[in-house]
Amino acid sequence: MTDWFDEVAWNAEGLAPAIAQDAASGEVLMLAWMSRESLERTVETGEAVYWSRSRGRLWRKGETSGHVQTVVEIRLDCDADAALLRIESVGGVACHTGRRRCFFRRLDASSGARSWVATDPVLEQPGAFRDG
Amino acid sequence: MTDWFDEVAWNAEGLAPAIAQDAASGEVLMLAWMSRESLERTVETGEAVYWSRSRGRLWRKGETSGHVQTVVEIRLDCDADAALLRIESVGGVACHTGRRRCFFRRLDASSGARSWVATDPVLEQPGAFRDG
Numbered sequence: 001m002t003d004w005f006d007e008v009a010w011n012a013e014g015l016a017p018a019i020a021q022d023a024a025s026g027e028v029l030m031l032a033w034m035s036r037e038s039l040e041r042t043v044e045t046g047e048a049v050y051w052s053r054s055r056g057r058l059w060r061k062g063e064t065s066g067h068v069q070t071v072v073e074i075r076l077d078c079d080a081d082a083a084l085l086r087i088e089s090v091g092g093v094a095c096h097t098g099r100r101r102c103f104f105r106r107l108d109a110s111s112g113a114r115s116w117v118a119t120d121p122v123l124e125q126p127g128a129f130r131d132g
Numbered sequence: 133m134t135d136w137f138d139e140v141a142w143n144a145e146g147l148a149p150a151i152a153q154d155a156a157s158g159e160v161l162m163l164a165w166m167s168r169e170s171l172e173r174t175v176e177t178g179e180a181v182y183w184s185r186s187r188g189r190l191w192r193k194g195e196t197s198g199h200v201q202t203v204v205e206i207r208l209d210c211d212a213d214a215a216l217l218r219i220e221s222v223g224g225v226a227c228h229t230g231r232r233r234c235f236f237r238r239l240d241a242s243s244g245a246r247s248w249v250a251t252d253p254v255l256e257q258p259g260a261f262r263d264g
Contacts, residue, residue, distance in 0.1 A: 026158025028153055078231075
């Protein structure tokens, strides 16, 4: 019998991208990465645990900032190589920059000269840790 | 001067993950990959063009299925290594399995024995092409 986490098509580094979406508003908050162990811990604890590629270790979201993500639902895509987490966020700040979501820049193509423009306000002083 | 697409932190393969989200419903439809050229073409044409890793070529979404994605907004995350596309989908079928979205499986942990359960109906006969 295949374990449920063996059905995930982990990449060569043993990781899969995971999208965190606010369960209430539908807003896409961030894209992070999961390892087998982080997925298992997420399911066991009911709180999002990612794999930090920069730090090379498990990363319980909110471990330093307090902005824990409670997992409402975990979904897998057709290729089984990407996950979608519908979550409830403690404090409503998902980004380490102190913003509600990591996708705070929008491509502005209105003027011909294209650029990425920050559209979301900083709600909280960014912490010393990359975590957010 | 740095071009706007040089600000994207492309990975070692020259790609970045792109999340497609339905602009009206907020539903996360799929995760695909973009190259510099696919991002440029997306902006130029206003329709989502991805990089197909399995076929190793540009992939205009809907080129075989007709389910073109009109791009409402393109966002970039804090690390500049993931994009979010808010799109309007022609026909409302994003997945090559004929479903509305690729994330059609949900982790069922209710019984103790966990498994991925398909929750979304097939709306359309899957095409011969992987495209969807």
